[in-house]
Amino acid sequence: MFATTKKENMTQDELLVLIHQKDEKAFTYLYDMYSKSLFSVINVLVKNREEAEDVLQEVFVKIWKNIDSYNESKGRFYTWILNIARNTSIDKLRSKNFNDSQKNLSSDNFVHLLDDSNKMVNKIDTIGIQEFIKKLKPKCIQIIDLLFFKGYTQQEASEELAIPLGTVKTQNRNCINDLRLYLKL
Amino acid sequence: MDTKEYIESGILELYVYGLLSEAENIEVSTMAKNHPEINDEIIAIEKGIVALSSSFSPFHSVANFEKIKAKLELKHSGVIEMKPKNWSNYMGWAAAVVLLIGIGFQYQKLGQTNDQIVSIGNEKEKITKELNFLDQKNKAVETSLAVIRDQKNTVVALSGQAVNPKSFAKVYWNKETKVVYVDAAGLPEPPKGMVYQVWALKLNPLTPTSIGLLANFDTNNQKIFAVQDTGNAEAFGITLEPAGGSLSPTMEKLYTLGKV
Numbered sequence: 241m242f243a244t245t246k247k248e249n250m251t252q253d254e255l256l257v258l259i260h261q262k263d264e265k266a267f268t269y270l271y272d273m274y275s276k277s278l279f280s281v282i283n284v285l286v287k288n289r290e291e292a293e294d295v296l297q298e299v300f301v302k303i304w305k306n307i308d309s310y311n312e313s314k315g316r317f318y319t320w321i322l323n324i325a326r327n328t329s330i331d332k333l334r335s336k337n338f339n340d341s342q343k344n345l346s347s348d349n350f351v352h353l354l355d356d357s358n359k360m361v362n363k364i365d366t367i368g369i370q371e372f373i374k375k376l377k378p379k380c381i382q383i384i385d386l387l388f389f390k391g392y393t394q395q396e397a398s399e400e401l402a403i404p405l406g407t408v409k410t411q412n413r414n415c416i417n418d419l420r421l422y423l424k425l
Numbered sequence: 426m427d428t429k430e431y432i433e434s435g436i437l438e439l440y441v442y443g444l445l446s447e448a449e450n451i452e453v454s455t456m457a458k459n460h461p462e463i464n465d466e467i468i469a470i471e472k473g474i475v476a477l478s479s480s481f482s483p484f485h486s487v488a489n490f491e492k493i494k495a496k497l498e499l500k501h502s503g504v505i506e507m508k509p510k511n512w513s514n515y516m517g518w519a520a521a522v523v524l525l526i527g528i529g530f531q532y533q534k535l536g537q538t539n540d541q542i543v544s545i546g547n548e549k550e551k552i553t554k555e556l557n558f559l560d561q562k563n564k565a566v567e568t569s570l571a572v573i574r575d576q577k578n579t580v581v582a583l584s585g586q587a588v589n590p591k592s593f594a595k596v597y598w599n600k601e602t603k604v605v606y607v608d609a610a611g612l613p614e615p616p617k618g619m620v621y622q623v624w625a626l627k628l629n630p631l632t633p634t635s636i637g638l639l640a641n642f643d644t645n646n647q648k649i650f651a652v653q654d655t656g657n658a659e660a661f662g663i664t665l666e667p668a669g670g671s672l673s674p675t676m677e678k679l680y681t682l683g684k685v
Contacts, residue, residue, distance in 0.1 A: 251468075264499050271490055276482035277475045283483055293489050300493045315450045318471050319443040326443075353481045368480070388442050388474055409435030416438050416470055423476055425469045 252317045259307055267304060274318065275300070278325040284350045284389040285329035295332050299325045326391045349385035372422050380415035387412055428460050437463065441470050562646070569649040573608070577601050581661055583681035588665075589613060594681045596623075596661045603654040607663070609639050610648040612680060615665060622666045623650075624674050625658035628684075633662070638670050660684045 250269060258266035278299060283292045303321050310320050351373055373381065379401075386392040386400055387408075398405040419425075431437075439445050440453040457464040572578075581596040593611035607623055615621055621639040626632065637652030639645075655661075664671075665678040 267494065267499055276479035279483065279485055280478045280481040289483065293485055296485065297489060297493045297496065301496050304497050313451060313454050314447065315443065315454060316441060316467065316471060318475065319441055323443045350481055353483060387444060391444065393444060409439060412438050413435030416473055419477055420469060420473045423473055425473050
């Protein structure tokens with residue numbers, strides 16, 4: 241239904257063991273497990289497809305070279321690489337001297353990526369997502385887009401969506417619960 | 426803190442999104458370590474958001490993956506889907522091994538065949554020798570038979586004497602061709618160092634004349650011996666004499682005797 245990788249059953253811990261062994265296959269697993277997720281985030285931030293590919297390369301080079309600086313006690317491995325993807329994308333935007341990157345960021349959401357349906361990785365996945373997106377409340381699309389894809393703080397999101405700061409967390413939680421229900425997670 | 430309440434607060438989602446402060450991150454991380462249900466929740470949230478975002482990923486080429494690996498100088502040129510490649514690799518090796526075993530087997534076979542050819546060659550040589558030997562033997566028998574069958578022969582039967590009454594012999598005397606043969610099949614093999622001597626006898630007075638020795642008695646299978654012409658013999662006798670023969674017969678060792 242959703243895009244999943246063949247190594248989906250590999251856990252973060254198993255992957256990290258392989259990476260620390262400098263097992264070259266580990267890079268392939270790493271790429272298999274997370275490249276699509278990160279590439280969609282990069283594409284939401286950097287709207288140019290070619291630049292997004294450059295950023296993706298840069299991100300994986302950074303992950304591999306800085307793997308020793310990842311500290312498990314400070315967060316998930318996925319969260320660590322997600323932040324690298326976001327920061328690298330923002331650096332890219334800044335280096336290109338975008339005048340109003342903030343405005344640029346918020347102009348459209350991640351669902352926009354579906355417009356390029358012929359370029360989607362897997363059309364079956366697309367159909368599954370489109371069905372799900374129809375069911376998903378517009379508020380959920382907005383809040384996941386801002387918090388997850390664009391990395392807004394709770395404060396920024398509450399201002400953008402004009403909702404009380406205290407409800408951002410719980411609303412997002414409800415949206416993720418809908419997603420998990422759909423995915424049977 | 427009540428873990429259920431903690432989970433429902435929505436902080437775990439923000440933890441996965443990477444939106445918390447460092448202090449908050451450490452707090453959640455510690456909670457996850459101490460409460461498996463929190464850790465499970467975090468993993469489920471992560472799976473959900475990774476699946477969702479992955480499904481929105483625009484196409485990006487395999488070339489991109491190879492470029493990254495080139496940048497990282499990862500020599501291992503594995504493509505994401507490696508299994509079929511591996512499988513065909515193994516097939517290649519398997520085929521090579523099978524071929525090698527096949528060649529080895531054929532080589533061994535060849536060796537065996539060569540050995541067989543050599544041994545067959547040896548056998549053939551042996552058989553040829555045997556055949557030649559049999560051929561010679563056959564000719565000898567034919568000759569003997571021809572001699573014995575000659576109608577012009579005078580056949581003289583020699584009967585056993587006191588020394589060995591069971592012994593006997595025959596003399597085939599062709600008076601026209603003057604050829605004399607002795608059939609000594611009825612004589613026992615002579616002891617070592619001794620030889621049979623054939624005598625032509627005149628009876629009145631008794632005059633023995635040596636007409637030959639039965640040399641190589643043991644190797645002459647037909648026991649048919651050619652001896653010298655007899656002149657006008659009236660009787661024949663065979664005595665056992667020391668090797669080389671004697672000038673006159675040793676009558677105590679007279680084995681056979683017969684009148685013409």
